[in-house]
Amino acid sequence: MSHAPTTAPAGYTPRLLPLLRLLRGHRRILALAVLSGIATHVFTIASAVLGAILVGRALTGANPTGLRGGFAVLLALVIPLVVAPWLETQLAHVVAFRVLVDLRGRVYDAFARMSPGDLLARRSGELGSTAISDVELLETFFAHTLSPLVSAAVVPAGALIALAFVDPALSLALLPVLLALASIPIWLRRRAEAHGDAVRAEAGALNAEAVDALQGLREILAFGAGEAQAARLRHRGRALDAARTRHSRRAGVELAATDALVTLGVLVALLVGSALTASGRLPVDLLPAAVVLAAFSLAPVTAVVDVARDLSIVSAAAARVRDLLAVEQAVPEPGHPARVEHIDTRxxxxxxxxxxxxxxxxxxxxxxxxxxxxxxxxxxxxxxxxxxxxxxxxxxxxxxxxxxxxxxxxxxxxxxxxxxxxxxxxxxxxxxxxxxxxxxxxxxxxxxxxxxxxxxxxxxxxxxxxxxxxxxxxxxxxxxxxxxxxxxxxxxxxxxxxxxxxxxxxxxxxxxxxxxxxxxxxxxxxxxxxxxxxxxxxxxxxxxxxxxxxxxxxxxxxxxxxxxxxxxxxxxxxxxxxxxxxxxxxx
Structure with a gap:
């Protein structure tokens, strides 16, 4: 059961996996961020379930005095509910920003490895777009994807196990919904990758055209070519807008499918729970808690699916950065350099x-x-x-x-x-x-x-x-x-x-x-x-x-x-x- 949610960004793994090597030296901070993320979901689910239990007991006539302990626990959960997400956000961004600093250094090293011929074959605006915009986009992967991805694997598995203790039928009924929810990005993976590639390519082309216009402004003014250059910029702008529109339409389909499956999951939990209550297998005061637990078990997967909707653009940016980093040394360094301290200059x-x-x-x-x-x-x-x-x-x-x-x-x-x-x-x-x-x-x-x-x-x-x-x-x-x-x-x-x-x-x-x-x-x-x-x-x-x-x-x-x-x-x-x-x- 614990493997189902990990499939959310599976389609982008080949492009994003090489970036994980950049996390060396930052693993401890990342581990703390991941643990904080898991703790956030655990405390959130615990508070929601406890609240539902208190509501169920109140509805079944429980003495208010007997509910005081539960309310005290809810009050105690406020502090970790505030600290855990703050800590996750801070630590994940610390890792992301440090990795981006290292990555920018590697991009500069790649520029240094390029021969003039390599540079002549690429537009400077496109290279600038990769060095700045594409690298910056990878912050989404490092700061907003890794920790939620682990949470999406661990938390739903724990929630399903907890539901199984309440009644195995609830876990079995919810499992297909979780699997379907986790697989949404895979359904549209190829279109998502194509749309992401198109958005980053058009953004790079527009940036290159703008840099050309700025560098050639003197010639544009001297020859009265302003309107022609403006037309080229408008053409590139429309192409980027069209690429983003196609990406947004696909993202809208993913959002609609996600919302539909979440609603279906809650409905399934409610129907199964109601049937179990009617048959006497599930106490009436536990029904709200069971439904809440089922609903919140979907939240981590939903969070990853939400991130994955834009992960196609991040994946395309990662591919562009990876291709740049893969540039080989045009003029390789000698294996055993000659000593030149005292050579003549003939x-x-x-x-x-x-x-x-x-x-x-x-x-x-x-x-x-x-x-x-x-x-x-x-x-x-x-x-x-x-x-x-x-x-x-x-x-x-x-x-x-x-x-x-x-x-x-x-x-x-x-x-x-x-x-x-x-x-x-x-x-x-x-x-x-x-x-x-x-x-x-x-x-x-x-x-x-x-x-x-x-x-x-x-x-x-x-x-x-x-x-x-x-x-x-x-x-x-x-x-x-x-x-x-x-x-x-x-x-x-x-x-x-x-x-x-x-x-x-x-x-x-x-x-x-x-x-x-x-x-x-x-x-x-x-x-x-x-x-x-x-x-x-x-x-x-x-x-x-x-x-x-x-x-x-x-x-x-x-x-x-x-x-x-x-x-x-x-x-x-x-x-x-x-x-x-x-x-x-x-x-």
């Missing part, structure tokens, strides 16, 4: 080939060149030649498809990711600043940096002057995506951030593309002053930047076609001199 590309997807052509093919310590090498070529791909492979955002990239003779795949980040500082063309202070943005790669060190790096990047002119200086909040600053200012901050790390290898990907000619000259001079201590890879289009490099590696369609000193390559016909001639003609 960078080598040895017959490197790479493609972004199996169906795509090679982005780079058989590329080989070296950058000596203290040397600055410029990667040049037309758009799509593979320059940024080389930078990303050096950063190990992807792994090479063939060949090897080495630092100090060590294959990147043998260097721990944390060590690699300490060795290389990167300045991208599209700078990302966080909505924190300028100083904290600069500290991104070196959190322990002092204010003096921050200011020195800013001075080298010719950023100190404009930072001092900001309302709060280095404490000024950069704004979301750094939108309170100009493109050139963001670029200077990115260079300062890279210089502050003190990394011995510097990668500059069009780092001066947003600067005017004067600022470019000043910044190039500053970078040259620090590059003697660094191995520097520069990706650039401007001739003024390229000519400051010690050596040029010219790429064309993913292959190295020329290498040499800038003046030497300019002095002879070839791919580089043709590129420069084309650029000068265009300008």
């Amino acid at each position: 960078v080598g590309f040895d017959q490197v080939s790479f493609r972004y997807a199996p169906a795509l052509p090679q982005a780079v093919q058989d590329i080989s060149f070296t950058i000596e310590p203290g040397e600055t090498v410029a990667l040049v070529g037309h758009s799509g030649a593979g320059k940024s791909t080389c930078a990303h492979l050096l950063l190990r955002l992807w792994d090479v498809g063939a060949g090897a990239i080495t630092i100090g003779g060590h294959d990147l795949r043998t260097i721990a990711r944390e060590d690699l980040r300490r060795l290389i500082a990167y300045v991208p063309q599209d700078v990302h600043l966080f909505n924190i202070s300028i100083a904290d943005n600069l500290r991104l790669g070196r959190p322990e940096a002092t204010q003096a060190e921050i200011e020195k790096a800013a001075e080298l990047a010719h950023a100190h002057g404009f930072i001092q002119d900001l309302p709060d200086g280095y404490d000024t909040i950069a704004g979301e995506l750094g939108n309170l600053l100009s493109g050139g200012q963001r670029q200077r901050l990115a260079i300062a951030r890279a210089l502050l790390t003190g990394a011995p290898i510097l990668v500059l990907d069009e780092a001066v593309s947003n600067l005017d000619a004067q600022s470019e000259r000043e910044l190039t001079t500053a970078i040259q002053a620090t590059s003697a201590e660094r191995t520097t890879l520069v990706i650039a289009h401007r001739l003024s930047t390229i000519r400051t490099a010690d050596r040029i590696v010219m790429l064309d369609h993913g292959r190295v076609v020329e290498t040499g000193r800038p003046d030497d390559l300019l002095a002879r016909p070839g791919a580089f001199s043709e590129l420069v001639r084309t650029q000068l003609a265009a300008s």
